[in-house]
Ligand SMILES: NC(=O)c1ccc[n+]([C@@H]2O[C@H](COP(=O)([O-])OP(=O)(O)OC[C@H]3O[C@@H](n4cnc5c(N)ncnc54)[C@H](O)[C@@H]3O)[C@@H](O)[C@H]2O)c1
């Protein structure tokens with residue numbers, strides 16, 4: 001079958017690889033109809049992780065059940081399903097508590113597994129014609145048959161729940177003001193989720209014009225950090241107080257405000273300044289324990305200079321980590337079905353799998369309006 005294979009920094013190729021088969025009675029083989037490229041894939045694509053060439057990318061996957069192991073009871077061939085990017089068992093302590101992003105059994109020695117991702121276990125990615133799904137009863141979310149809402153439902157694999165998770169970590173409540181740093185797909189979904197949760201005012205900070213335009217389209221206030229200090233711009237629009245809550249949807253590859261270089265702690269420190277005392281920060285943006293391309297020795301070891309003193313002084317709470325997609329995907333699916341949410345406004349490109357190499361290149365450069373790419377094998 002055809003699959004998107006990582007060849008080395010800034011290089012992927014569509015190649016023929018072995019089609020997966022059932023290896024355990026609890027598994028399913030899914031014929032992939034949609035699979036999205038994520039900002040998380042770019043960390044690997046840019047050589048900023050320990051990913052080795054040969055890995056098949058793709059953790060945001062949906063499709064049709066092609067084949068089922070004998071132990072799978074809740075699904076049948078032909079069912080349309082979307083899978084959380086997390087691979088989870090459903091029975092370990094963390095899964096039972098709802099922390100499926102930190103499953104203790106699917107990636108030995110580590111809490112958390114995912115498809116097609118470095119250090120997240122042996123699970124091949126779904127930017128391919130077929131995907132093997134373990135614990136299929138637990139990991140497949142059933143969707144209505146047909147092809148309606150295809151580009152809404154694919155976002156249930158990661159970015160819609162992840163944006164929502166950013167708001168959950170920050171405990172966003174009705175009426176609150178929220179600052180979202182990062183207007184990429186995750187940031188836009190965080191802003192959209194904050195509005196769904198009843199926020200009174202939502203700011204989205206970025207510098208890419210198409211992304212700021214999408215933020216404005218959904219009713220958020222765009223803040224261009226290339227035009228001046230974003231903290232000041234937000235304070236100017238909140239009577240000098242700042243926001244109640246903040247979401248970091250950028251992570252460790254944050255660009256410095258006012259200089260053309262990366263500064264990994266910039267967004268965390270801006271959020272400490274943006275959010276009022278006793279507020280809370282949700283951090284779905286990725287931070288890594290080792291970054292081969294980090295700007296200094298500390299950053300290479302995942303250690304950043306965060307203003308912990310001011311964070312403490314302001315009594316801010318911080319929530320971090322991978323999204324536990326299964327905690328939210330059913331409810332968010334139903335919001336899509338009932339017409340209460342339409343996250344596909346974020347999708348900029350629907351392309352055949354063959355176009356993955358150029359899509360990675362353009363998405364990575366954030367040019368030509370590439371915001372969210374969905375590939376169709
Ligand atoms: N926690 C999770 O489960 C989870 C899931 C998916 C993605 N992620 C992470 O979320 C982050 C965002 O993902 P994405 O797909 O939206 O990526 P993306 O790279 O498309 O978006 C990041 C955006 O941040 C902007 N940016 C850069 N520096 C900035 C700064 N200093 N201030 C404000 N904006 C800045 C960039 O211009 C870009 O538009 C990534 O780190 C990704 O790995 C986490």
Ligand SMILES: [Zn+2]
Pocket residue numbers: 037038039040041059060085158159
């Ligand atoms: Zn993703």
Ligand SMILES: [Zn+2]
Pocket residue numbers: 088089090091092093094095096102103104105106
């Ligand atoms: Zn588990």
